[in-house]
Amino acid sequence: MVATNSYREIKADMLRRITGGEWPPGSLVPNETDLAQEYGSARATINRAMRELVEDGLVERKRKAGTRVRLLPLRQMRLDIPLVRNEIEEQGAEYRYALVRSDILKAPDWLRARLNLDADTQLRHVTCVHFADGQPYQFEDRWINLKATPGARIADFGATGPNEWLVRQVPFSNVEVSFSASPATQEQAQHLGCAPGDSLFQIERQTFWQGQSVTFVRLLYHRGYRMTTRY
Template identity: 50%
Template structure:
């Protein structure tokens, strides 16, 4: 009989966390129980749990056991920032405006990037974050409703998808990219810039196991700076 490897166990535990078999903050079965369930050595289970802890999905503490992280996204190696926190930490007043919310068929480029079937439903949200009433970030986001169905019932009128996803959609891997671009007509209008003016662009995509969660394009005025601590 084939024995489960630590990768098999890690993948299955990721799946259970993504499907909310264990809710955020809930204590998971111990190593001994998991070893018995998967027919694996306790050391193999331990390695799988270590990998999940490093990705930020779970928290492990001696004597108190292992639990699903309450805010797993923020425990990842590269933290997903909250735009509200960024702005308020700078001493500015935060404001949020929803510009668009619609369930649409995922466009072809998103299907190809995320491996989605033709006609897959996706939530398309466009919004604007402001600092002291000045445009700070234009957010153009797609959410895979097959991976995060609860997002379909959120109106995002008063709270941004950035905040909601950090609290409700843990991820196990992500891809980040940063670069300069020229503002498109809608981006320029939202950011109060001239069309074609230089902008700073950050793009991010996240997955839980092999299931894509979200893709977001974040466009900032040309004077924007990214500061991070390691």
């Protein structure tokens, strides 16, 4: 094997060994130390190449069991955290934003349990509406952990939505997302121009930074909203 320091070249050669049958489905892949010696490269380089193969769904790693080629490749879908402004403008519509309410509160019991917060943790609770060509598009109900994000205490959300502020100011290391249909509450119906009880598309999203919850948000969309993603 010719020595190389490029993880891309190593990944490409590993892929060749998988697709060519040298490492068949279900087979155990050599460990990183042996591969580093074989490729004449640093172990960290091997690790990066292997991580990308894991992310591509071609191999799987288990503690104490090593790395194996998957019996069936795992197709993975990746979702970006979009800015609703961009989403609306990409549709050729004019974007407008309106702040409904902003308060500093202690976490309610349901949210404290969900985010694993201390009883005295304060959060900024923001509700706002995003419009496309003057029509209600998205109702945003967001809680921001001020212990993790102290700058949010004084941030001005009068002209710019909290999601745009968070994307610019706060990194995240993990995200949990769920999708569901949800009956519109009285408040949601008022702001989205529908009837209470109407079924709306809802996204709940929770972001973390190094194990600490940063924000929890519920996003409700206008009736007839359709999400499309590609992978």
